Amino acid sequence: MPTLQELANPSVLTQPVYEPGKPIEDVARELGLDPDGIIKIASNENPAGPSPLGIEAARRALAQAQLYPDGGCVALRAKLAEKWRLSPEQFVVGNGSNELLELVGRVFLRPGDEVVMGAPAFAVYKLVALLFGAKPVEVPLVNHTHDLAAMLRAVTPRTRIVYYASPNNPTGTINNAGEILDFARALPPHVVLVFDEAYTEFVEADGDAPDIRPLIAEGRHVIGLRTFSKLYGLAALRIGYGYASEEFAALLNRVRQPFNVNAIAQAAAIAALDDHDFTARCVRENKSGLAQIEEGCRELGLECVPSRANFMLVKVGDGARVFDALQRRGVIVRPLRGYAMPEWIRVTIGTAPQNEKFLKELKQVCA
Numbered sequence: 001m002p003t004l005q006e007l008a009n010p011s012v013l014t015q016p017v018y019e020p021g022k023p024i025e026d027v028a029r030e031l032g033l034d035p036d037g038i039i040k041i042a043s044n045e046n047p048a049g050p051s052p053l054g055i056e057a058a059r060r061a062l063a064q065a066q067l068y069p070d071g072g073c074v075a076l077r078a079k080l081a082e083k084w085r086l087s088p089e090q091f092v093v094g095n096g097s098n099e100l101l102e103l104v105g106r107v108f109l110r111p112g113d114e115v116v117m118g119a120p121a122f123a124v125y126k127l128v129a130l131l132f133g134a135k136p137v138e139v140p141l142v143n144h145t146h147d148l149a150a151m152l153r154a155v156t157p158r159t160r161i162v163y164y165a166s167p168n169n170p171t172g173t174i175n176n177a178g179e180i181l182d183f184a185r186a187l188p189p190h191v192v193l194v195f196d197e198a199y200t201e202f203v204e205a206d207g208d209a210p211d212i213r214p215l216i217a218e219g220r221h222v223i224g225l226r227t228f229s230k231l232y233g234l235a236a237l238r239i240g241y242g243y244a245s246e247e248f249a250a251l252l253n254r255v256r257q258p259f260n261v262n263a264i265a266q267a268a269a270i271a272a273l274d275d276h277d278f279t280a281r282c283v284r285e286n287k288s289g290l291a292q293i294e295e296g297c298r299e300l301g302l303e304c305v306p307s308r309a310n311f312m313l314v315k316v317g318d319g320a321r322v323f324d325a326l327q328r329r330g331v332i333v334r335p336l337r338g339y340a341m342p343e344w345i346r347v348t349i350g351t352a353p354q355n356e357k358f359l360k361e362l363k364q365v366c367a
């Protein structure tokens, strides 16, 4: 009898596995710590909690949990259309924007195709390429920032997708908005540009993020991806969206599951879009948190990468050791072994007291 391994599609057996940050409860149990004393600043979650308007709407929606969700996300897409002055047909909603990253692969990738991305960039891009038998083409960052000219040079006739995030994860850096638009316009027409805007709201308020809607209007093959997981604090509910041409959105809608986004998430997202006081406060507090961590690192003599997102890279020498030592002290950060940056950790900007605790423990651990 063949084993299950022998029966499996060979590409599944070589598929790398995404390593998520551990939940607080697991760390507490493993290390015998009080979960209430642990802070998790590892997964770029919102330290202010979820959008209050979003949670209120989610609670109300729970009362109707016996019903299937609206498979077309009609109300949310109408709301998004109004917000962005696009048509509802230009939107596709996903189970987190992670699902949309994969759906783009499902629509466009065949074995042997090439997918261009930065290195380091969000780990999921590479996983999606490999999942569909495509070849990840990784273009090293320069000064921790995407090298757009080199990415353009990496494009070949086999390139089908370019994944690009601004701000980038894990570096938190951005390219100039004008340069990003020039890059998009310079790509040949057989390439689809996935513009991952998971953290763009932290930059948008300062006018430093590109508006990609003109690219869509020009008929370019580009999709913007947004998430409710970061600024809106709804990571647990799993909801994000893409906006593109109607044709692009229709292709993605064709390959998703009919009820890919649950009703609680849809209700929360619709309400959270109006939670302007909350989001403005989060952007403000994130900015002071970035300054606090940067300043603290300077005092400790540690190099950090000035970030425009809600996290920051800090060079600590032995990232695995510092990650481990911090965790024993109740501070969970992200080691970057998986991103080939073993000397660095990535820390999510927390509340002011969390940032202070991080810096205090970092000082002890690095002394």
Ligand SMILES: *Cc1c(COP(=O)(O)O)cnc(C)c1O
Binding pocket: 044, 095, 096, 097, 098, 099, 122, 165, 168, 169, 196, 198, 226, 227, 228, 229, 230, 235, 238, 239, 240
């Ligand atoms: C967090 C993140 C996302 C969003 O993930 P969700 O699936 O929406 O929670 C997308 N891209 C990048 C680069 C991220 O860091």
